[in-house]
Amino acid sequence: MTRVLLVDDHPMIGAALEMLLRGTDYELLGRARSVAEANREIGRLKPDLLLVDVNLPDGSGLDVLRRVTRARSRARPAVILLTAGMDEAQLLTAADLDPEGMVLKTSDPGLLTQCMDAVVAGNKWIDPEIADRTRRAQERADSAPPLTRRERELIELVRQGLRNRDIAAELGVTEGTVKVYLHAIFDKLEVENRTELALRAAQLISR
Structure with missing residues (x-):
């Protein structure tokens, strides 16, 4: 059984x-x-x-x-x-x-x-x-543009659940810069939000 x-x-x-x-x-x-x-x-x-x-x-x-x-x-x-x-x-x-x-x-x-x-x-x-x-x-996903090293770092931090303020401190940039990076990544990868980006993070980073 x-x-x-x-x-x-x-x-x-x-x-x-x-x-x-x-x-x-x-x-x-x-x-x-x-x-x-x-x-x-x-x-x-x-x-x-x-x-x-x-x-x-x-x-x-x-x-x-x-x-x-x-x-x-x-x-x-x-x-x-x-x-x-x-x-x-x-x-x-x-x-x-x-x-x-x-x-x-x-x-x-x-x-x-x-x-x-x-x-x-x-x-x-x-x-x-x-x-x-x-x-x-x-x-x-395979046909999406390649990611830069900084974009991969940011995606990994998003996957870890860090807030923009924490990501900024980790990367040594301003919180405003993080927001600009994120919106650029959303447009590049055609994702809608952080949740979708986090869900796809493992697959994106491994490319």
């Missing part, structure tokens, strides 16, 4: 999953409704498989995936991301973190069980539509 933990704050998803898994080789251990609750329940319940919504009230399911991916334990759970749709930054971050599976919430429920069966068998299963969106997002 494969032990499953659902990380999703929508009651209907929990009820639908319980019905879907009834009479199968999957045991639904429970449901976490936030990133914080997921982190607690993973340690307490030690599931074999996580079904994680990308959008959670206190953060992103990608944070849950990141934490699981970095875990040193060989017994860490496999992760399937559930999503109604991700922007390009989320798609590229998910690709970097390399979950075992990704499924669109709008897909036929049978695709979820197909994905789960594949993952439990040791394979990866990515919804073809998500794979295609990720490929196109990667192509656009």
